[in-house]
Amino acid sequence: MSDLARKTENPIRSIWEGCKSTPNPSKKLITLQIGDPTIFKNFLAAPEAKVALRKALDHDNFSYMSCAGLETSREAVAEYVNKNYKGLTTQDFQPITFNDVILTSGCSMALEMCFRVLANPGDNILFPKPCMGYSTWIVGCGVEARYFNLDPNKEWEVDLEHLESMINDKTKAILINNPGNPCGNVYSKEHLLNILNVAERHKIPIIADEIYEFFTFPGVQFYPLAALSKNVPILTCSGITKRFIMPASRMGWIIINDRNHLLDSVRKGLFNLAGRNFVPNSTLTRALPEILRDTPQKFFDDNSKALFNHSLSAFSILKTCDGLTPIMPKGAMYLMVKIELEKFPNIKNCLEFSKILLSEQSVSVFPGFPCFNFPGFFRIVLTVPEELIIEACGRIKMFCEKHYKHDGDKYLKSG
Template sequence: MSRNWVKIKISDYARLSVNPLRKITQEQKVEPNPLKRSITLQLGDPTIFGNFPPPISLINALNNAVHRDKFPYNLSYGKYESRKAVAEYSKHQGLVTADDVILASGCSHAMEMCVLTLTASGENVLIPKPCYNYKTWLDGVKIETRAYNLNPEQSWNIDLKDMESLIDEKTRCIIVNNPGNPCGNVFSKDHIIDLLALAEKHKLPIVADEIYEHFVFPGIEYHSISSLSKTVPILTCSGLSKRFLVPGIRMGWIIIHDRNDSLSEVKQGLRNVSARILGPNSTVQYALPEILQNTQQQFFVNKMMKIACNAELAYGLLNQIPGLKPIKPRGSMYMMIKIELEKFPEFKSCMEFTQQLIREQSVLVFPSYPCFNYPGFMRIVLTVTNDMIEEACARIKEFCETHVVN
């Protein structure tokens, strides 16, 4: 006797692996104002508007690779020549060799590999608050995330006392994002040294998300965490996507900064995990040495000058709007803006505020909750054109003046 089909259940891994940013952009049902063109200040994708093209050296390297690569399976953790090029490119982080490098399918994949190699179900990881969507990788495998606070009044520095209060016998590592998304934080040398002292005290390795390495505004110093660590082992994750303006390339890497041979098993574990996808794209690996070696420093300088100018423009305009308090970024390509919700009593949350902003003004921004696990703010990207920043800020001002209660 046949039975009717019923809904097939999914695993907790699938059910809990939710990326809040993608969920909002892909499932958002809020309709923009049809009388105004949409201005999206949401996704951190510098390719959208064509004003931040990738370097010609990268295009040439990819063209060369397509014609010369034989498209084989490579070592799952990366071609030797490519890993050697990453080690040379990353010498500002400290002395490393090709043997210390694991290639991955983007920086997000690199971060996921690190955390899942270090941590098991039932254990916990420290993550920043606000933060990028690290929980997406961890909730589905029942790894607890404990969020330590970043302080907006101190350029989003880490509240180290808060961080230390979260540590227990099941804490396995600390995730640190510097330069940061969504805050635009760039930690000073002294602040990183204080962080390292805490990690040393509790013997916790650091997983450093440095995809925005060197992505700092003029006059701001950047220090990789590993370059300042004498005893704390660091797994540094980075890649091509942001600095080289090619997020769709999906080429990232892990650099293993061992201390006192404490990461020897971790290195083997990461190589084991890399075999799950049999390594990243062969052609991009083939092109990687040429990309890293031939891209001129002036490309990076020009890019950061443009983004820094956009940051100054947006900060100046938003700072004049009633009910908003922008936090001036020091790097990356984002700005967080505090919404003084007590001045907008018709909105109960930053989500309601940003949804109505879309309906009335067709300006799309991310609410800080649930996107970054931090209520009361919204985030904008700074890689749009100058005229779009000016128009977006003018519309945000009109919206706020309409709804603010002084």
Template structure:
């Protein structure tokens, strides 16, 4: 049909502007962003604001990238050899550097590595490669809300499996098993965990693998915090324990190297039995959607991964560990709340006994008033699909963390109401809150 004829048809069908967003855009929701934007942040003008909410270790300026890391990027920029496009899956040299760096995950070759624009993109690609519209994936609760954001956008159902606070946030394996059906495409295992700071033992990881093998379920291992473990705790990569379960391990520079804004992540394919033959091809195709990650950072990877000193990593981890101990010691005896000491990552979950805070039937209201009275902002458990808890970040300067915990304790003491209970006739009878 002539172009002018097509134009006439369009004019007859459209009488006004009516531009709709796509279903993909409509279904994309980031719960953390929605909750944070929905919280009424009205700090106490007499107290400086202390945000314990942001999972960015660079926010306060006290944690900075190593000079070796910065120098590697500077040289990559100055030599002007990396200003153009690179291979969609990442350059051979960069992928080889990641494979060498990841020796602790077992045998890894450059062909097992796909470079991505940050770990969030690696999670996005892993979910997209494994799950189709109408299928489901299993994600932890409490858990990183981005898993849901990414899956639901693709029309993939999310099913939450429970983590058990009384068992240091281990997975409730019986409940997890009850969620599996023929449409379950994968299970996401986050270890070390955000928001809980838990690190699973080898024995627990083996039980997870046994369950995955029983139902022929691939695993997406979110191991971005794999090197953030505290003294006395060791992280074990799932891939080193798996004989038959194929695993996509997602990681990156973001946390350990203190450069989240550089957006350099990766997927490592662990597949001893060639189950992922088609998945590998799918990941390569998905990589072409973005034409690969930042070439400057790619070119810097060999030096960054090899030359950044262990003393830098140890200093960062020890700082966060000391902060974890400090926060736990300051909060553990505060009436009405219960901190759970983490073993890794950068966070601590704190439980709220809402029975002792009748003014606040939800942790959202608790958090809002904590900001209003004490100018301390913590993320409510709703952000992680886990009510009656809040999360604090442990990367802030020690003096600010100490002050924040003192303010939290003061807030709890000011609003705590004792729930008295007396034993009568062998039973437990509740008495009015006073």
């Protein structure tokens, strides 16, 4: 086995596929783990997207195309981005063109390409903490993952002082995930400008993981980082897998936002890397312009409203649970919950919490560690039908009532 294969592990997949705990056979399993909104069929792709796919299939001759994707599809992404950025940009924002777009096999490939084009062995990339398993794509390549803190007491804002303290002369990029997984954070315009100021002072580009772009709850505004940046180059990674509810489509893209031509060599490098992997599925590539153009705004609004209602239902129950503090999200499809582990003396950590919860209540959640490199928390997914979210959170409440030790209980840990 190669070093790369031996060192590569996706902590989320390892927990999901390798969990040795057995659900309680007397209770139906409710999974609040995987961010696939289609599992229960209450969130599905828009009918317009399926029509576009059928039409593309009829006209697809399955031939090779440009490594960066069909020019017409890249033009459609550029049009989609410029339309959505309208009214949110700085005055000197330069609209992107198809030459700024590279189509990829999902947002994951887009991110991996950005990591590989920017960093050499011995370099480092800064990731948020908590976060999904970005290090999966750099492990074995000699690139170091360094982590800056997000503050759960400030709606998961970046701890700017800590971020700056993590930068050194080997730092090649900062990754910003907004709206965020696992936290459901959506950053204000002011906070994003503060992040840009840090990057500009240190002359470091930003990789913007915006796969949940515009996937925010009612009344919450999403600001694309590239729309606000005047001097910091931004490599934006996104796609149709989340907002368009097409997780297995594996259709993503990289948008190169570099108005000052600071990353000309990186631009060339990305197109070089695209040549290693070719493009996504040809039928999806051909369908992309219609999917982007014809999916109605009502589809996005209805999904956001539904997920917001799910989040309210979960939050209202979890906030009454002994020893738990849920943090209300602003977008995406996740909610993080803090565990007062000192009040659960028979449970050592959040991983054990999740395993015992599964075995007793048949509710599966992802522990903050190792899944998101953030001990003392667990994450739930909000795409489960609302009645199942209510039932699952009710079971979590019963679990806490059983294991929580109040002050004065003789079994309560000291300190």
